[in-house]
Amino acid sequence: xxxxxxxxxxxxxxxxxxxxxxxxxxxxxxxxxxxxxxxxxxxxxxxxxxxxxxxxxxxxxxxxxxxxxxxxxxxxxxxxxxxxxxxxxxxxxxxxxxxxxxxxxxxxxxxxxxxxxxxxxxxxxxxxxxxxxxxxxxxxxxxxxxxxxxxxxxxxxxxxxxxxxxxxxxxxxx
Numbered sequence: 001x002x003x004x005x006x007x008x009x010x011x012x013x014x015x016x017x018x019x020x021x022x023x024x025x026x027x028x029x030x031x032x033x034x035x036x037x038x039x040x041x042x043x044x045x046x047x048x049x050x051x052x053x054x055x056x057x058x059x060x061x062x063x064x065x066x067x068x069x070x071x072x073x074x075x076x077x078x079x080x081x082x083x084x085x086x087x088x089x090x091x092x093x094x095x096x097x098x099x100x101x102x103x104x105x106x107x108x109x110x111x112x113x114x115x116x117x118x119x120x121x122x123x124x125x126x127x128x129x130x131x132x133x134x135x136x137x138x139x140x141x142x143x144x145x146x147x148x149x150x151x152x153x154x155x156x157x158x159x160x161x162x163x164x165x166x167x168x169x170x171x172x173x174x
Contacts, residue, residue, distance in 0.1 A: 049071065049091045053101050075087060076131055078114060080129050080134075080144075083117035087114040127155070130168060131145075137168055137170060143159055144170070145170065147171055147174070157171060157174075
């Protein structure tokens with residue numbers, strides 16, 4: 001597995017890290033977000049990151065589709081909790097001079113922005129994203145995002161679709 005794919009595979013890790021450390025400094029970085037990128041998965045920032053990384057941390061070109069798909073999936077995770085702008089700001093930052101893909105340095109502020117946004121979303125809603133459940137559980141286009149909520153209490157705008165265990169709710173962007 002290449003360095004780029006290792007980074008792409010770790011994109012789900014920030015969620016666990018945010019839950020473990022809820023006091024991350026917030027940096028919005030929204031000025032760096034491409035117009036129209038917020039609200040749904042957008043392949044453009046993911047492809048731009050891939051292309052930029054190829055210059056300094058080249059990966060096997062056959063890995064592009066899988067890496068971009070992983071990035072788009074992460075975007076969807078962040079879109080569901082209102083943090084796609086922060087995630088996209090980090091993606092854009094990684095395409096600019098000053099980002100070192102070998103050391104993963106130079107974009108700590110924007111990365112902290114999406115970490116913090118994610119933590120704040122959990123604190124605000126009491127729910128965590130279950131993105132892998134979106135396609136199989138949430139067929140209502142108005143409520144496309146799957147969540148599990150603490151104490152079996154979801155925001156009123158959500159619909160419970162699984163009652164066993166911790167439960168699963170389908171919600172609009174929270």
